[in-house]
Amino acid sequence: MSPTSPTTVIIAPPPTPNGNLHVGHIAGPYLAGDVYARYLRAIGRPVVFTTGTDDSQTYVVASAAKLRTTPQELCALSAKQIERTLEVMGISVDGFAPFDDGYRRTALDFLTALHAAGKLRLRTGTFPYLESTGEFLMEGLVAGDCPVCLAESRGGLCEACGHPNNFSELINPRSTIDPTEPVAFREAEILVLPMEEYREQLTAYHQSQGAGWRPHLVQLFKEVLSRPLPDFPITFPTGWGIAAPFPETPGQVLNAWAEGMAASMYCTWWAGDDHEAATDEAWRAEHSARLVYFLGFDNGYFWGGTHLAMLMAHDGRYVLPDTIVCNEFYELEHEKFSTSKGHVVWAEDLVDEVPxxxxxxxxxxxxxxxxxxxxxxxxxxxxxxxxxxxxxxxxxxxxxxxxxxxxxxxxxxxxxxxxxxxxxxxxxxxxxxxxxxxxxxxxxxxxxxxxxxxxxxxxxxxxxxxxxxxxxxxxxxxxxxxxxxxxxxxxxxxxxxxxxxxxxxxxxxxxxxxxxxxxxxxx
Structure with missing residues (x-):
């Protein structure tokens, strides 16, 4: 193998630290990414395989409320459990990045550069709202029926069909923390990435680079690109997450999904040897890294759509993904894994029982x-x-x-x-x-x-x-x-x-x- 072979950067999406990993999680992107990383090492190709945790997700808030703990305590406990489970399962990540000040700086640098370049727009959005608490509901805080496939969905994205949804589009929305609370709607100004401005680039990319991906993901982007692309929220009017520094949206936080590319860059940096380098160094286009994502179908739109557009918005600064390897859902005894119902096999527990x-x-x-x-x-x-x-x-x-x-x-x-x-x-x-x-x-x-x-x-x-x-x-x-x-x-x-x-x-x-x-x- 030539010493000039480009490094392959493998990303398994950072798991949300609202609990440990069960065998369904491991059977998805983590084992697949691990086996590929081990294969590359075995044939002598340079590789960095990494992940971390996604602490900004509002799913943490919803889970913490059900468990009667704080989001901070749940994140701290879950991150330790997740890292331990990856270790005992032999998932050979080169580094498991923390959610720390370096992570936050990387996310802010990535997004403020887009803001300074005029790539973000101020838009008025309509969000589900709880009058009783004065809280906007988004992502993991709101559930309803998908306007595309009519399956039960959370805010922002439907796990069943993979399509994005604006929060006002959910049918019969309800709070995931207290479904009995009446849900109203209220407008708020947020910053967005206007996805329609990247339609031509996204279409060209998927016609060439994505044509050979697994068929469900290919189908999703044929459907998505056949209709108007919804604006992608960069900020949200909620209290959980990294404080947004933009003057147009005082008191708001970053959308956790908008952190995705910066988070992956930080994870790659954390796993590397040169901690004097910039945290986005390995992803810069001049290094020609080969970027590969392993992920579940429910994350497909973000990683193959909005995240891709955000990289494109940096005007050639970063490499684009070479391949996305996407998996479907893994069930337990022909039913969905359910922690709340006790229908789950924790990966760490199974390793205690069998090799x-x-x-x-x-x-x-x-x-x-x-x-x-x-x-x-x-x-x-x-x-x-x-x-x-x-x-x-x-x-x-x-x-x-x-x-x-x-x-x-x-x-x-x-x-x-x-x-x-x-x-x-x-x-x-x-x-x-x-x-x-x-x-x-x-x-x-x-x-x-x-x-x-x-x-x-x-x-x-x-x-x-x-x-x-x-x-x-x-x-x-x-x-x-x-x-x-x-x-x-x-x-x-x-x-x-x-x-x-x-x-x-x-x-x-x-x-x-x-x-x-x-x-x-x-x-």
Whole structure:
């Protein structure tokens, strides 16, 4: 790999710190981003994978009210829980950025530059309003029915269809904190980014760059760009968030979604080595970084629409995203995850019960790439035991037995046929991991196919031991972005586990680590 290869900057959207992460969260952008980052490291490409927390979201306020705590206390607790969960799940972020003064300065610098350049406009908007408290309702503070698809929605964006909504457009709006309170409407002047001014640039971008993305996201932007683009709020008349410095909107705060690009820049800076550099340095166009987002469909409009327009509004200062890898919703036993109803499996708790390689494998196999998929505890236990652990450990045992029978004193020769099979296997895994055809589900299924094949071949007396070792090492290397612990054991034992595509006329003997089985079964 050339030392001049541009750095790939991977962003998983900062989670809202209104609780911990469950397996549905992990099965979305965090595992997908992690596997891709590990793949890039394995093939020698420079990469920065990072995230933080999104403390400004009004969802924090709504959740804190239900939990009878303060938003500040909820943010502090949740941020620690989220960082711990990412760690125990092996999500290899290079840095987990704090929501601190540096974050706030980065957000303010990003937006005040647009303000100074005359890119923001003062508009009068109509917002749901509680007469009893004198509060405007937006984002996580208001719910109603989506004016596009009629599904239940929160303010600003519908999770079901992905379309934005102006807050006055929600059908039957109600407060999420106290749904019994009558909701009125009141006007307020806010600063906005006029999205229509970026229509031509957005259309050209999506016709070229976004044409090969997953179909649901492509469909969303065909629909969005076929109708007038709503102004994107930069400020809100509410009390939770970073104070807006603009003279036109005294007493208002920044829209949390308007912080998105600056937040990602700060996360990238936090993960880097040069903390003397400007916090937006890595994103500047002259460095030609390759920018990749992993996110859920419910965030698609912001990241592929408003956030993109905000980067464009900086007139070439920043790189634009190369790819957006979007996932759908992940369900639990065919129902939506619900913390309030206790219908949830916390990722950290699951790691206490079963080896995380099994979790990562099953979440990869069932991840919601193009449609809703499901976590089932019974299916998890059966599939991991029968289709992964049993054949993998049988291969490990048989390989060990054959090594014991031969007791080689040095490297074993490989054949041209064995090297060809290993190369074909690696090529198939590259197809799963490269962004043009990225698929965790296909990678996990390929692990199943190859471990079962090699397990059978290990019993065949005509399978040369050198070829079996080479192909087994190739499988181990190709599975390493998903099965991180078994790969780690192999590395510690001196096995070369990478994906550099090096030809091997001979191979040193090695033992294939076994995949751990659950220490206990949850009730």
């Amino acid at each position: 995380r390689d099994l979790i990562r494998f099953y979440l990869s196999l069932t991840c919601p790439e193009n449609q809703r998929t499901n976590f089932s505890r019974a299916a998890f236990e059966q599939i991991t035991a029968d289709r992964l652990v049993a054949p993998w450990n049988r291969l490990s045992d048989r390989l060990a037995q054959r090594l014991d029978d031969v007791r080689p004193t040095g490297p074993l020769a490989t054949s041209a046929e064995g090297r060809a099979r290993a190369a074909a296997m690696e090529e198939r895994f590259h197809t799963c991991y490269e962004l043009s055809s990225y698929s965790l589900a296909r990678a996990a299924d390929l692990i199943i196919t190859q471990v079962q094949r090699l397990s059978r071949n290990a019993d065949a007396p005509d399978t040369a031991l050198g070829d079996l070792l080479l192909e087994t090492r190739t499988l181990l290397s190709c599975a390493s972005p998903v099965l991180i612990d078994v790969a780690g054991q192999a590395r510690e034992a001196g096995v070369a586990v990478d994906l550099r595509g090096e030809s091997a006329d001979e191979i040193p003997p090695f033992r294939l680590p076994q995949i751990a089985t659950p220490s206990r079964t949850a009730p």
